[in-house]
Amino acid sequence: MPEAPLLAPPVVLAPKRTRRRLPLLAIFALSWLALMLATALLADVIAPYAYTALDLRARLAPPIGFGGDLRHLLGTDELGRDVLARLIYSIRTSLLIAFGATLIGAAIGTSLGLLAAHFRGLVEQAVLALVDFSASLPFLILALSVLAFFGNSLGLFVALLGLHAWERYARIARGLAIGANAQGYAAAVRQLGATPWRIYGQHILPNIASTLIVSMTLAFPEIILLESGLSFLGLGVQPPETSLGSMVGYGREYLTRAPWILLAPASVIVITTFCVSALGDWLRDRLDPTLN
Amino acid sequence: MSALLEARDLVRRYWMRRGAFGRATEVRALDGVSLTLERGRTLGLVGESGCGKSTTGRLVLGLETPDGGQVAFEGTPMPPPGSRAWRAQRARLQMVFQDPLGALDRRLTIGSQVAEPLLIHGRPAGAAEVAALLTEVGLREDHGQRYPHQLSGGQRQRAVLARALATSPDLLVCDEPISALDVSIQAQVMNLLMELQARRGMAMLFISHDLRAVRQVSDRVAVMYLGRIVEEGAPDDVLREPAHPYARALVSALPHPGRRGQRILLSGDPPNPADRPTGCAFHPRCADAVARCRLEAPALRPHADGRLVACHLAHAPAPQFVEMGAA
Numbered sequence: 001m002p003e004a005p006l007l008a009p010p011v012v013l014a015p016k017r018t019r020r021r022l023p024l025l026a027i028f029a030l031s032w033l034a035l036m037l038a039t040a041l042l043a044d045v046i047a048p049y050a051y052t053a054l055d056l057r058a059r060l061a062p063p064i065g066f067g068g069d070l071r072h073l074l075g076t077d078e079l080g081r082d083v084l085a086r087l088i089y090s091i092r093t094s095l096l097i098a099f100g101a102t103l104i105g106a107a108i109g110t111s112l113g114l115l116a117a118h119f120r121g122l123v124e125q126a127v128l129a130l131v132d133f134s135a136s137l138p139f140l141i142l143a144l145s146v147l148a149f150f151g152n153s154l155g156l157f158v159a160l161l162g163l164h165a166w167e168r169y170a171r172i173a174r175g176l177a178i179g180a181n182a183q184g185y186a187a188a189v190r191q192l193g194a195t196p197w198r199i200y201g202q203h204i205l206p207n208i209a210s211t212l213i214v215s216m217t218l219a220f221p222e223i224i225l226l227e228s229g230l231s232f233l234g235l236g237v238q239p240p241e242t243s244l245g246s247m248v249g250y251g252r253e254y255l256t257r258a259p260w261i262l263l264a265p266a267s268v269i270v271i272t273t274f275c276v277s278a279l280g281d282w283l284r285d286r287l288d289p290t291l292n
Numbered sequence: 293m294s295a296l297l298e299a300r301d302l303v304r305r306y307w308m309r310r311g312a313f314g315r316a317t318e319v320r321a322l323d324g325v326s327l328t329l330e331r332g333r334t335l336g337l338v339g340e341s342g343c344g345k346s347t348t349g350r351l352v353l354g355l356e357t358p359d360g361g362q363v364a365f366e367g368t369p370m371p372p373p374g375s376r377a378w379r380a381q382r383a384r385l386q387m388v389f390q391d392p393l394g395a396l397d398r399r400l401t402i403g404s405q406v407a408e409p410l411l412i413h414g415r416p417a418g419a420a421e422v423a424a425l426l427t428e429v430g431l432r433e434d435h436g437q438r439y440p441h442q443l444s445g446g447q448r449q450r451a452v453l454a455r456a457l458a459t460s461p462d463l464l465v466c467d468e469p470i471s472a473l474d475v476s477i478q479a480q481v482m483n484l485l486m487e488l489q490a491r492r493g494m495a496m497l498f499i500s501h502d503l504r505a506v507r508q509v510s511d512r513v514a515v516m517y518l519g520r521i522v523e524e525g526a527p528d529d530v531l532r533e534p535a536h537p538y539a540r541a542l543v544s545a546l547p548h549p550g551r552r553g554q555r556i557l558l559s560g561d562p563p564n565p566a567d568r569p570t571g572c573a574f575h576p577r578c579a580d581a582v583a584r585c586r587l588e589a590p591a592l593r594p595h596a597d598g599r600l601v602a603c604h605l606a607h608a609p610a611p612q613f614v615e616m617g618a619a
Contacts, residue, residue: 184395188396189397195379
């Protein structure tokens with residue numbers, strides 16, 4: 001730059017935070033998840049039929065493009081119920097379960113992990129024992145026994161799935177909080193006279209949030225798949241309610257004759273879990289100020 | 293005038309386990325350290341790594357409770373760490389850390405971190421206060437909007453200093469404040485510290501293994517070895533004519549143009565606080581040690597020119613002063 005002045009002007013502004021363009025994958029993931037969310041919220045408005053409505057004269061009708069007609073865009077199942085309508089209601093149920101369970105798990109795990117890191121000693125031993133117990137217990141057996149004793153309801157089911165991965169958050173939160181407390185920013189803020197609420201709420205939690213959020217995006221697909229698995233086994237969402245997993249489960253009998261019953265919810269599961277993972281990957285980079 | 297802070301016979305023990313099933317052995321990080329900090333004065337604390345300098349700093353600040361002895365701030369004992377009174381007292385006792393990047397929250401701007409102690413202690417924490425603090429430590433106002441990783445090492449240490457000074461503390465403990473910095477930056481930060489002390493009149497405990505830095509800032513110097521103070525006095529006395537053999541070895545290790553072949557090389561193992569020698573802790577490495585050194589630990593007693601020395605031999609040639617010190 002020959003025309004640049006030899007001396008830089010003395011006033012230096014703080015560097016602007018550069019706004020990078022969203023990567024294509026993140027745009028796709030965000031818009032897919034927005035679409036899923038809109039579907040879940042507007043299920044009653046956009047569903048062409050009720051999810052229990054029978055059309056006995058059009059049983060196992062193929063989707064449009066495979067010999068079907070406009071009345072049933074994604075075909076029908078063995079009772080003539082519209083696959084599109086059931087898919088829309090299934091997305092609502094499954095998203096509610098997956099989001100609810102992920103949040104419950106993250107909240108329980110993080111609070112227990114931070115408690116362990118703060119109090120150490122006996123509290124920490126108790127939390128760690130609980131973590132080991134939870135990690136060594138096959139989750140299906142726990143789910144079976146809880147559902148057998150308490151019956152099945154949506155609220156209980158969400159809470160149960162919330163217990164699925166809490167120990168992971170507890171371990172992460174405890175480890176990171178102990179590290180921060182031992183040396184570094186948390187110790188520095190503590191000796192400034194901050195209350196524990198301030199140390200954990202304003203310093204430690206925001207600092208470990210990116211790790212926890214990434215962990216949540218890893219747990220989210222797992223919970224969708226777990227819900228699918230439990231519903232497939234008949235333990236999860238009970239008919240006539242429907243979820244993505246139970247649709248796959250009941251559709252398997254017609255896999256050869258009417259694969260659309262199973263393929264429609266299966267592809268929604270695959271794309272949604274993929275999008276959440278991609279979004280988590282992108283968020284981790286985005287939440288780190290040193291990478292911006 | 294009474295001292296600002298007085299520490300008496302501080303003892304700090306840790307328990308260390310060797311191997312998975314080994315017996316826990318006691319490690320005495322501090323073994324009876326007493327020191328006094330006067331208002332507006334600086335005490336320098338030197339010694340090799342592991343001798344208990346930083347532990348002393350943390351105990352003096354009240355961040356940990358001593359296993360023995362007592363710390364009194366303005367004549368009153370320290371409240372237990374974490375209590376409400378302890379938190380309120382933090383406004384008056386502050387610390388500067390060795391690693392400024394680790395001591396700053398990398399997700400918050402410098403300005404909000406400098407404002408934090410003001411918010412915590414319920415003082416006005418507007419942009420004007422933050423700007424004044426930043427200018428005082430030689431940063432520009434616009435540095436307040438930056439993140440720690442966008443500053444250089446020296447600027448970060450200035451930011452840490454601004455945060456420590458926000459509540460106008462009476463005592464500032466500097467734990468190796470310059471050892472993570474470039475040599476060229478070290479001098480700047482040292483000058484800044486002295487300038488700030490002259491302006492604000494706070495007491496300082498300056499912990500370092502850099503004898504030159506300690507000599508530059510300190511009104512008194514204490515040399516530590518294995519959890520004890522072995523010599524304490526005016527920096528010129530201690531660093532020009534050290535009386536304790538360990539202090540002599542330490543001073544002779546300073547690079548010095550024009551001097552040749554006079555470095556004292558210590559033999560023997562570096563000290564291990566888990567396996568403390570009997571008698572004087574320094575005797576296995578001391579060239580002058582006599583039989584008495586192995587049996588009897590020397591007390592810290594006044595020496596000829598008013599400094600305190602813990603060595604049998606340093607006192608031996610001038611017994612009359614021992615008598616005076618004991619009287």
